[in-house]
Amino acid sequence: MTTATPNGSNVTLDPSQTRVTGAIPVQTRSERFSSVDPADFAAVTGREPEWRLSPVSDLKALIDGPLEGGAYPIECTPPSGVSVEFVDATQSSRGVAGLPEDRLSANAWSQVEQVLEITVGSPQRETTRILRQDLGDSPRAAHTLIRVTEGSHADVIIESRGPAVLAENVEIQLEAGSSLELVCLQEWDEGAIHYSPHFGTVGRDAQLRHFAASMGGRIVVVNPSITLAGRGSGAELYGVYFAESDQHLEHRVYVHHEGPDTRSRVSYKGALHGRGARTVWIGDVLIGAEATGTDSYEENRNLVLSDGTRADSIPNLEIKTGDIAGAGHASATGRFDDEHLFYLQSRGIPEVAARRLVVQGFLGEIVLKISDAELSEKLLDRVKDKLRAVEEES
Structure with missing residues (x-):
C-alpha cells in the first residue's frame, strides 16, 4: 500500500506488519506520517516517542477498539449567520485542515458516521455556545469541523461535561481575512477519558485564538496542530489546567509557520496538587523555509502545590530560514x-x-x-x- 505523507511524498506500507517500510526516519515535525486508516500505523506499545508520556493502557479501547460514531446530544442555539448540524460522514468535506498522525486518531476517524459541522458566514462577530453532557460511558468516536468563510468572524465555545470515553478529531479552517476565537472547556466527570487532536489551517490575514481549558476528567488529551498557511496569518494558543490526584492532563501543541509574515504566541499554564497528579506539555514550533518575517514565541509554566505530582514540559523550536522577526521559547516548573x-x-x-x-x-x-x-x-x-x-x- 502506498500513501502520501503530509509533505506530499509517498511511502510504501507493509500491511502485514502495520509499519512504514522503505522510509527514512522523520527529520522534521512536518514530515510526520498521516493516514485515516488505523491499520497503516504500527501497534501502540507505549514505548514510542509520541506515546511514552501518555497512559496508553487506559487508552487501549480508543486506540484499537470499536467506537460508536453516530450523532450525540448537544445544546446549541446558533446566532444568525452560523449553522451547526450533524452531516453524514460520507457527505462531509472533512480532511481540509489535517489528517490523523497516530493510530488512535485514525481509529476515531475511520468509525465516525456523523460529523458535527459548524459553518460561520457572517461578518458580524457573535458567540456560538455548544454544550454536550450526555455522551455516556461507551467508547465513542466524534468529529467536529469548524469552517469560517472569507471575511467572517466568530467566537465558538464548546463545553463538555458528564461521563465520556471519547476519541474526537477537530478541524478548524479559517479562510482569508476571517477570525475565530475557539474555547474548548473540558469539565468532564472525574472518570471520563477524552483524547482530541485539533487540526487547524489559517489563511491569508486570518487570525485564530484557541483556548484549551482542562479542569475535569481522569484523562484529558488535547493536541492542537495549527498551520499558518497564508501571508500575514496569526495564531494565539492558550491553555489553562489544574490536575488533581490521579488525573492526567496532556497538551501537545504544534505551530507550523508556512507562509511569510506570520505570527504566533503560545502560552499554557497549569497547577498540580495531589499524589499522582500528572501533566504533559510538549510545544513544537516549525518555521518553514518560506516563512520569512515570522514572529513566534511559546511558553509553558507549571505551579506545583504538593508532593507526589509530575509535570513534563518540553518546548521545541525548528527554524529553516534566517530571515525572521523573532522566535523563542520558555518552560518552567516550580513551587510557590x-x-x-x-x-x-x-x-x-x-x-x-x-x-x-x-x-x-x-x-x-x-x-x-x-x-x-x-x-x-x-x-x-x-x-x-x-x-x-x-x-x-x-
Whole structure:
C-alpha cells in the first residue's frame, strides 16, 4: 500500500506488519506520517516517542477498539449567520485542515458516521455556545469541523461535561481575512477519558485564538496542530489546567509557520496538587523555509502545590530560514515563590489566603484572555473551588 505523507511524498506500507517500510526516519515535525486508516500505523506499545508520556493502557479501547460514531446530544442555539448540524460522514468535506498522525486518531476517524459541522458566514462577530453532557460511558468516536468563510468572524465555545470515553478529531479552517476565537472547556466527570487532536489551517490575514481549558476528567488529551498557511496569518494558543490526584492532563501543541509574515504566541499554564497528579506539555514550533518575517514565541509554566505530582514540559523550536522577526521559547516548573508569599503575608494576609491569591493570579492570567466574560468568571470560580478543596486537605 502506498500513501502520501503530509509533505506530499509517498511511502510504501507493509500491511502485514502495520509499519512504514522503505522510509527514512522523520527529520522534521512536518514530515510526520498521516493516514485515516488505523491499520497503516504500527501497534501502540507505549514505548514510542509520541506515546511514552501518555497512559496508553487506559487508552487501549480508543486506540484499537470499536467506537460508536453516530450523532450525540448537544445544546446549541446558533446566532444568525452560523449553522451547526450533524452531516453524514460520507457527505462531509472533512480532511481540509489535517489528517490523523497516530493510530488512535485514525481509529476515531475511520468509525465516525456523523460529523458535527459548524459553518460561520457572517461578518458580524457573535458567540456560538455548544454544550454536550450526555455522551455516556461507551467508547465513542466524534468529529467536529469548524469552517469560517472569507471575511467572517466568530467566537465558538464548546463545553463538555458528564461521563465520556471519547476519541474526537477537530478541524478548524479559517479562510482569508476571517477570525475565530475557539474555547474548548473540558469539565468532564472525574472518570471520563477524552483524547482530541485539533487540526487547524489559517489563511491569508486570518487570525485564530484557541483556548484549551482542562479542569475535569481522569484523562484529558488535547493536541492542537495549527498551520499558518497564508501571508500575514496569526495564531494565539492558550491553555489553562489544574490536575488533581490521579488525573492526567496532556497538551501537545504544534505551530507550523508556512507562509511569510506570520505570527504566533503560545502560552499554557497549569497547577498540580495531589499524589499522582500528572501533566504533559510538549510545544513544537516549525518555521518553514518560506516563512520569512515570522514572529513566534511559546511558553509553558507549571505551579506545583504538593508532593507526589509530575509535570513534563518540553518546548521545541525548528527554524529553516534566517530571515525572521523573532522566535523563542520558555518552560518552567516550580513551587510557590516565597518572596510573593512573604510580601502578601507582610501586608496582613494569612498564609492560606496568600497561597490562594498566588494561584488565582497565576492561572487567571490565561483565563482573563478569554473574550467571553461569563465563561471567564465561570473558570475563575472553578479554580477557586479546586483551591478550596486543596485547603481542606491541608
